[in-house]
Amino acid sequence: xxxxEPVTRPDHRVFDAHAKAPSFxxxxxxxxxxxxxxxxxxxxxxxxxxxxxxAPDRFWLRCDLxxxxxxxxxxxxxxxxxxxxxxxxxxxxxxxxxMVFRKDWEDGRALYAAYDRVALTSHQNWVTEHPRTAxxxxxxxxxxxxxxxxxxxxxDYLGI
Amino acid sequence: MQMFVHTPNGxxxxxxxxxxxxxxxxxxxxxxxxxGWLEDADDELALSTTVAAVGDHGHLHLNRCxxxxxxxxxxxxxxxxxxxxxxxxxxxxxWAVGEDGFDLPKTQRPKHEIGxxxxxxxxxxxxxxxxxxxxxxxxxxxxxxxxxxx
Numbered sequence: 430x431x432x433x434e435p436v437t438r439p440d441h442r443v444f445d446a447h448a449k450a451p452s453f454x455x456x457x458x459x460x461x462x463x464x465x466x467x468x469x470x471x472x473x474x475x476x477x478x479x480x481x482x483x484a485p486d487r488f489w490l491r492c493d494l495x496x497x498x499x500x501x502x503x504x505x506x507x508x509x510x511x512x513x514x515x516x517x518x519x520x521x522x523x524x525x526x527x528m529v530f531r532k533d534w535e536d537g538r539a540l541y542a543a544y545d546r547v548a549l550t551s552h553q554n555w556v557t558e559h560p561r562t563a564x565x566x567x568x569x570x571x572x573x574x575x576x577x578x579x580x581x582x583x584x585d586y587l588g589i
Numbered sequence: 590m591q592m593f594v595h596t597p598n599g600x601x602x603x604x605x606x607x608x609x610x611x612x613x614x615x616x617x618x619x620x621x622x623x624x625g626w627l628e629d630a631d632d633e634l635a636l637s638t639t640v641a642a643v644g645d646h647g648h649l650h651l652n653r654c655x656x657x658x659x660x661x662x663x664x665x666x667x668x669x670x671x672x673x674x675x676x677x678x679x680x681x682x683x684w685a686v687g688e689d690g691f692d693l694p695k696t697q698r699p700k701h702e703i704g705x706x707x708x709x710x711x712x713x714x715x716x717x718x719x720x721x722x723x724x725x726x727x728x729x730x731x732x733x734x735x736x737x738x739x
Contacts (some may be wrong), residue, residue, distance in 0.1 A: 451602040455593050455715065456644040525700070526702040528737060542737055552739070560709050575713050583699040 447570040478581035481588030501564030503546040526580040612636035628673030650675030654725035663731040674719025
């Protein structure tokens, strides 16, 4: 490695700053989300879910944050017990949340939402159709985590 | 201890002495004539109240406004209600979709969200209403959430 290469990439530096922002830390201390591991550009984040019988108290997302924040994270629902993609029968159920966590699109490797890089790339119409939730470079980690937290904590969420 | 301090200027995470008072924090924030509230509480905190009342990693709101007049637009109508500045958007949303607000059918309530008028922005549920305005008034839209299709 050249002595002049940065220790962390620009996207990693921005992520670090956003992960230390008061708004993100507030969610950490409330228990809403937690950074489980960072192996850049792979970041594993867990998001708390409302209590439902037989369902976990949080869901894990294995995220790729390449080019963050110019590009959105892309997140694979993850099973920390098997260290593999979360199986269909373990994914959150509910009208809206199940659509985002669907397994029948891209084999479930990304969230079906305008704030997921893989989904937004293949649905460019969402930029104009969903301006409130489409990712752009002004968004940050707190904003992104909040979108998913709201899905898992609304009455729409039914468990697994 | 550490404390999340919400003001009209935004949110900060402050290290505070255990014997600091709400008045001390208001002065440090340049809000000498502000009042303090616990998150989602209706009653003001006396300026002599120590930070122990807020707790480690608790949330304190400081604002010169005594109340925030929140007007919510939905389906061509509007309703107005006054909230303490430390009220969260989550609390406002519960009011808006509930019996005292627009009384949406229960199955529809989780399908609607609060946005800040004329911005196209979703109001994050943990934000305090007092942090979203500088003139003690706030305008929200209650609108259906995005559903991603095609």
